[in-house]
Amino acid sequence: MNHRRLPFVAGFLLVPIVLYAMYVVSPFVQTVFYSFTDWGGFSSEQNFLGLGNYAALLGDEVFQKAVLHNAFLLVLMPLTTILIALFLAFLLNVGGRSDSAGVRGVRGSGTYKVVLFFPQVLSVAIVVVLFQSVFRTDGLGLLNATLIKLGLVDAARPVQWFSNPDLVLWCLLFVMVWSGVGFYMVLFSAAMRSIPREIYEAALLDGAGRAPTFFRITLPLLRDTVSVAWVYLGFIALDGFALVTGLTPESGGGGPNHASELISNVLYRTAFSQGKFGYACAMGVALAVFSLLLAVVQLRVTRRERIEY
Structure with missing residues (x-):
């Protein structure tokens, strides 16, 4: 049969x-092949360089800066997003009062979920336009205008958000967290709702507070969901191409003076502005390998036997 x-x-x-x-x-195999050549992208002429492109990456200061910036986002962006999303999900599901009907979320939790999820439905283009207004470098920007009204910033010298090398990455981190936290809040909320309410009620009857309940019950039971979320957020942190291109100064993004450069932006500019497609392919292969290793390590570290409840 x-x-x-x-x-x-x-x-x-x-x-x-x-x-x-x-x-x-097929495109990935072709990319690997071209990464060993000096192909210019618009002709059939190409010379085999072996590991020459990969050796050049080790001495490329702009690429090395981009790797450090990606590492910065890779550490802080998933951590911040998951912590905020977990806090909001716990608050909206089991953070309210307990009564005869059991443990409840805060009042109006359904409305809060819709409001917090709203940034997730916005396209990247809309997010870019929105935060271009928020982080305007004159007194008319929302953030600068608020700080000037509060007397925290001199009106003659407003904060240069995306034009300041010391602030630009933090601003990008804020935008990434703001645009993604709603989705993971809903994801964690769905996972929390699958946990039997009797577990929380038994913990409350035993005198456990909300903090011990979260760390000893909720978080361990959400470990698999958090692990998957961390992998996805890691991939987002390794990309960030559209946000950096739209929000940071200088042609092609990455400014000022390469202070917000990411691997994806360096790759794009190397290929389409400088015509070094072979070198750009080497960057793409390096980024792909690093992404796969990140996923494998993360899943291996967080792997455990499934908990039944």
């Missing part, structure tokens, strides 16, 4: 496998 099903199943899988190989595997 199984042998009779094999042609039927193979017939359904053949087309998806061919499409996947054509549009995913």
Whole structure:
């Protein structure tokens, strides 16, 4: 019977496998090949360089800065987003009063979830336009105008948010966290709702406060969900191309003076502005390998036996 099903199943899988190989595997294989050449992208002429492009990456100061900036976001962006999302999810689901009906979330939690999730439905272009107004470097920007009204900033010298090398990465971190925290709050809320209420009620009857309940019950039971969220946020932190390009000064993003440069921005500019497609492919391969290693390490570190409840 199984042998009779094999042609039927193979017939359904053949087309998806061919499409996947054509549009995913094949471009990646070509990228790896071109990373060993000096291909300019617009001609068939190419010379084989071996590991020359990868050796050049080790001496490229702009690329090294971009790696450090990606590492900065890779550490702080997932950590901050997950902490805020966990706090909001716990507050909205089990942070309210307990009564005869059991443990409740705060009043109006449904409305709060919609409001907090709203940034997730905005496109990157809208987020860029929004925060260009918020972080304007004159007194008309929302943030600068507020600080001037409070007397915290001199009106003659407003804060240069995205033009200040010391502030630009922190501003980008804020935008990334703001735009992503709502989605993970909803994700963690859904995971918390799957935890039986009797567990929380038993903990409250035993005299456990909200903090011990969160750290000893909620967080351990959400470990798998948090692990997956951390991997996805890590990928977002390694990208950030659209936000950096739209929000930071200088052509192609990454300013001022490469202070907000990310690997994706260096890769794009190297390929399409400088015409060094082979070198850019080497950057892409390095970024892809690092992303895969990140996912493997994260999943291995957080792997455990499934908890049944």
